[in-house]
Amino acid sequence: MSAKLVAVIGATGTQGGSVVGALLAHGGYSVRAITRDTNSAKAQALKSKGVQVVFGSLTDEASVVKAFEGVYAVFGITVPFTNDSEELQGRNIVDAAKEAKVPLLVCLFDQKSEVDKYARSSGQPTVIIHTGVFMENLIKGHLQRDASDPNRWNLAYPVLRPDVPLPLLCVGGDLGRIVVSIIDHWEDDTWKAKLTKDVLVAAPHLASVNDMISTLKKPVYGLVNDGYLQYPQQTILEELGIKTTSFETYAQEKVLPYLQSNQ
Numbered sequence: 001m002s003a004k005l006v007a008v009i010g011a012t013g014t015q016g017g018s019v020v021g022a023l024l025a026h027g028g029y030s031v032r033a034i035t036r037d038t039n040s041a042k043a044q045a046l047k048s049k050g051v052q053v054v055f056g057s058l059t060d061e062a063s064v065v066k067a068f069e070g071v072y073a074v075f076g077i078t079v080p081f082t083n084d085s086e087e088l089q090g091r092n093i094v095d096a097a098k099e100a101k102v103p104l105l106v107c108l109f110d111q112k113s114e115v116d117k118y119a120r121s122s123g124q125p126t127v128i129i130h131t132g133v134f135m136e137n138l139i140k141g142h143l144q145r146d147a148s149d150p151n152r153w154n155l156a157y158p159v160l161r162p163d164v165p166l167p168l169l170c171v172g173g174d175l176g177r178i179v180v181s182i183i184d185h186w187e188d189d190t191w192k193a194k195l196t197k198d199v200l201v202a203a204p205h206l207a208s209v210n211d212m213i214s215t216l217k218k219p220v221y222g223l224v225n226d227g228y229l230q231y232p233q234q235t236i237l238e239e240l241g242i243k244t245t246s247f248e249t250y251a252q253e254k255v256l257p258y259l260q261s262n263q
């Protein structure tokens with residue numbers, strides 16, 4: 001029997017890339033990457049690893065239906081800050097999965113609650129993951145070199161008090177394994193019921209800006225502001241047998257080397 005095919009939206013990006021990496025490491029699935037540019041360097045790199053690379057754009061539903069043909073499971077994301085609403089992108093993913101009769105859609109709409117509701121009411125079998133805050137955000141923007149003192153870094157989370165605990169996930173290291181584990185468990189009815197009942201919260205590590213600063217042991221400061229973020233703690237990862245990266249480990253392996261190499 002041939003391996004089940006898993007299609008990944010955003011395969012050339014952070015989250016989809018993590019899922020593709022975990023699928024390849026698992027070895028039991030065929031992988032199809034969906035991209036708007038099948039000739040890009042990242043698309044070519046995926047091809048060289050044995051990944052099928054096909055065209056698909058979230059604003060063109062017909063292209064997504066075609067990209068989902070023959071697929072067992074889809075990992076989907078929507079993309080913010082473009083001219084095309086995330087709600088439209090999300091609805092296109094759900095509608096295309098339904099039309100292509102995809103047995104499992106695993107989605108990370110990331111608090112885009114209208115799409116969550118749409119997926120829930122569509123009849124498309126869907127597992128919705130909420131990741132919390134990506135640890136990668138530190139390197140991608142929250143840590144900034146001080147304008148007047150190059151030896152100093154600022155840690156800025158503008159709408160948060162520095163003592164508010166944030167639910168954190170190392171997306172590059174952990175999201176892919178979480179998604180693959182969900183796909184692996186899908187044909188077990190007990191798991192299916194559990195995974196579809198509630199949003200899967202995959203952000204087990206809580207750390208406030210103050211915690212992050214003391215972990216990094218760097219002369220950084222938090223931008224203080226009024227704000228409050230509530231997030232339920234992880235519910236299911238332990239049961240799936242997934243150990244995720246702690247902030248301390250991420251800080252040692254990624255953030256401190258980043259700060260040192262940029263001194």
Ligand SMILES: NC(=O)c1ccc[n+]([C@@H]2O[C@H](COP(=O)([O-])OP(=O)(O)OC[C@H]3O[C@@H](n4cnc5c(N)ncnc54)[C@H](OP(=O)(O)O)[C@@H]3O)[C@@H](O)[C@H]2O)c1
Nearest residue numbers: 010011012013014015016035036057058078079132133134
């Ligand atoms: N919770 C958090 O802390 C946090 C942090 C960052 C991001 N996010 C969420 O993560 C998502 C972004 O994921 P990411 O960080 O993996 O993004 P990313 O690294 O910027 O990559 C974006 C991916 O989306 C694909 N893409 C863009 N527009 C597309 C379209 N119209 N049709 C099909 N594919 C398209 C790109 O593929 P091609 O260019 O190859 O087509 C690329 O692979 C968003 O939902 C964002 O809100 C959350």
